[in-house]
Amino acid sequence: MTTLNLSEQSARQLDIEKRKLEARLLPDIKRIFRNISTDASNLYKATGSLPARELASNYNPDFIKGIRDIYRTTIKKFGFQIRKDIEKKHGLFFDTEYKSNLLGLELKRSVEIIDQNVDEKLEAINNQFATDATLFIANQSEEQAAFIEDTNSKMLESAVIAATLKYNNDLQKIRQDGESDLIFTRNRNSIIASNIKKELDNKAESRSQVIVDNNVGVAESWSRSREAELINDAALVSVTQAVIKVTKKWVSILDSKVRTDHAIADGQEVGVNDFFFVGGESLKAPRLGQIPENNINCRCVASYKV
Numbered sequence: 001m002t003t004l005n006l007s008e009q010s011a012r013q014l015d016i017e018k019r020k021l022e023a024r025l026l027p028d029i030k031r032i033f034r035n036i037s038t039d040a041s042n043l044y045k046a047t048g049s050l051p052a053r054e055l056a057s058n059y060n061p062d063f064i065k066g067i068r069d070i071y072r073t074t075i076k077k078f079g080f081q082i083r084k085d086i087e088k089k090h091g092l093f094f095d096t097e098y099k100s101n102l103l104g105l106e107l108k109r110s111v112e113i114i115d116q117n118v119d120e121k122l123e124a125i126n127n128q129f130a131t132d133a134t135l136f137i138a139n140q141s142e143e144q145a146a147f148i149e150d151t152n153s154k155m156l157e158s159a160v161i162a163a164t165l166k167y168n169n170d171l172q173k174i175r176q177d178g179e180s181d182l183i184f185t186r187n188r189n190s191i192i193a194s195n196i197k198k199e200l201d202n203k204a205e206s207r208s209q210v211i212v213d214n215n216v217g218v219a220e221s222w223s224r225s226r227e228a229e230l231i232n233d234a235a236l237v238s239v240t241q242a243v244i245k246v247t248k249k250w251v252s253i254l255d256s257k258v259r260t261d262h263a264i265a266d267g268q269e270v271g272v273n274d275f276f277f278v279g280g281e282s283l284k285a286p287r288l289g290q291i292p293e294n295n296i297n298c299r300c301v302a303s304y305k306v
Contacts, residue, residue, distance in 0.1 A: 011253045014301045018220060021077060022212050025070050029208040032062045037200035040156055044163075045193035052156035056149045063148050067141040070212060071219045075133050079223030082231055082246070082304060083125070090238050094122045121234045132226055136219075144215060155203060163195030214296060217287045221302065225285040228304045232272040246272040248302045250286070259293075262300050272304070 036059055044050045083094045167188065174181050184191070225248075232246040252258050252266040261279035268276055275282035283289040286300040 010303075011251045011299060011301045014220070015253060015299050017077075018216055021074060022209075022216050025073060025216065026208055026212050028069065029066050029211055030204055032059060032066060033200070033204035033208055035059070035062075036152065036156075037197050037204065040159065040200060041193045041197035044160070044196055045189050048189045050156060050160050050196070052160070053153045055156060056153040059152065060145050060149050063145040064141050067144045067148075067211075067215055068137050070215045071137045071141060074216050074219035075137075075223040078220045079129065079133065079227055081224065082227050082306070086231070086236070086244070086306070090236075090244075092118060092122060092236060094126055118236065121236060125230045125234055128230055129227060133223065136222060136226075140218070144211075148211065151207075155200070155207070159196050159199040159203075160192075162199050163192045166195050167192045210296075214287070217298065218295075221285040221287045224304065225288070225302060228272045228302075231306070244306050246304055246306050248272050248285070248304050250276050250278065250300060251303045252300045258299075261294070262298065265300070276302075 036055065040050055040055060043055065086092050087094060170191075171181055171184055174184055228246045228248060231244065236244040238244050247269060248271075249267065249269040250262075250265045252262045254263055254266060259279070265276060265278040268278075270276060275284060277283075278289070279291060279294045281289050281291050281294060283294070285302040287295045287298050289295055
């Protein structure tokens with residue numbers, strides 16, 4: 001069994017690459033939250049109320065676009081690693097024509113190709129991956145945006161409650177100190193609006209980070225898993241005349257932060273179309289389960305071999 005240079009990465013290496021990508025993508029999501037904060041403050045200042053659900057809904061298209069951008073960028077980075085390794089090791093070119101046009105080179109195979117249908121198989125893998133990725137991006141971004149919308153609505157409602165409570169506490173203090181509350185009460189909407197903005201701004205960083213981290217993680221895991229499945233199922237023939245098969249192994253970052261269930265799963269190896277059993281559920285790859293505690297902030301990876 002040949003170990004791949006790119007597709008079989010340590011959890012730490014992949015975590016570093018993901019964090020770099022997350023840092024690149026974070027500003028766009030933070031910008032959306034800053035806009036929500038400004039709109040919420042302005043609305044309350046003008047009307048003395050905040051339609052939380054409506055405002056959250058208005059930003060649904062922004063989050064759909066933001067999540068789709070995260071998925072596209074992540075899949076482009078992580079979803080082609082096994083194919084790159086096969087090109088290097090076996091001379092089976094998945095994008096020969098593209099490389100030839102891009103580099104102005106005539107690329108020739110340096111090995112004898114046993115499977116006469118290999119070109120059709122390689123093209124089929126590329127086409128199916130593109131189709132699956134398009135559907136994944138469309139469907140998953142809608143689902144994620146709906147979840148974010150619901151959470152944002154609750155966040156806005158909580159911000160109004162906290163901002164109003166702060167206003168009332170400050171007003172009570174003014175009165176207890178024997179000071180005039182005329183200006184303070186006259187500017188009630190403006191003061192609460194300012195409090196709302198502070199509340200939302202304080203949450204923007206952490207909310208943005210969670211959204212970016214989780215969605216980069218999901219897209220990375222899905223794209224590598226799907227690529228491995230397609231290659232495994234294509235029955236590509238290597239230069240040794242053996243059919244290329246893919247296996248996968250659960251790899252955890254075994255440090256003080258790793259969850260017990262994930263540490264126990266470290267080294268679990270299964271067929272590429274089979275499931276890992278981790279934390280009480282079956283998962284195709286890390287972060288692709290149904291139990292939030294298994295997915296959120298998970299740093300594990302699936303390591304692939306052919």
